[in-house]
Amino acid sequence: MYTVLVCDDDIAILDSLEIYLKLEGYNVLRADNGRAALEQVRDNEVHCVILDIMMPGLDGLQATLKMREKHNIPIILLSAKSEDTDKITGLSFGADDYVTKPFNPLELMARVKSQIRRFTSLGSMEKKEGVITTGGLSLDTLAKELTLDGEPIKLTATEYGIISVLMENLGRVLSTGQIYEAVWNEPACYAEKTVTVHVRRIREKIEINPKDPKYLKVVWGIGYKIEKY
Secondary structure, three states: OOEEEEEOOOHHHHHHHHHHHHHOOOEEEEEOOHHHHHHHHHHOOOOEEEEEOOOOOOOHHHHHHHHHOOOOOOEEEEEOOOOHHHHHHHHHOOOOEEEEOOOOHHHHHHHHHHHHHHHHHHHHHHHHHOEEEEOOEEEEOOOOEEEEOOEEEOOOHHHHHHHHHHHOOOOOOEOHHHHHHHHHOOOOOOHHHHHHHHHHHHHHHHOOOOOOOOOEEEEOOOEEEEOOO
16 A cells, blocks of 8 residues: 655645545655655655645745755645745655645546656666666666766766756756765855756766767756656
8 A cells, every 4th residue: 555645734625635545545754844754754664755846934836955965755845835946846856746726636546646656666686686777877886886877887986876856856856955965965165056067977977969968968047857768
């Protein structure tokens, strides 16, 4: 049985979602704030998170960032805001999907089912095997080796750190600050220029045409991602 964590400071929404999720056969965990959600993920095996953005204390966006430091489980954000910029912000923080309130519960259940299917068939299996693959690009996290179409790619330690952070978040956009802090383990001062230089070098090694990359792509104004194939 798959477990879904629902986090919202509105008890009525928690109650409603718990009913629908249990009807779909899911085990349900509840939290009413971001910190409680992090504790639930830490202490339980969770296969999907439904997370409200607007909450007191630690909000949904910050909770998403914290979860992404250790987990690749699907995260669906809930928000009363429907602007495209709000959706892009949510996705850039590491969420997999974004649903606007008020929402159709049946549509949300369909999205949960889709995210869990993708996670169990792709994400979690890749993590357990220690190998993350997209197209012809493959990262062996145990051997710490990157290959392209079966051929090893020579990387510096910093380049490996950047590619591993991006590969562990396939399809997700990470800001230069997020990348910098994950690789350098220090506050992201002057992060943009530093990360950009290393990304350019990585592209020269893995792309046929670095100016028109297949794998390592920029999302202007937000950051970088490794495309998921």
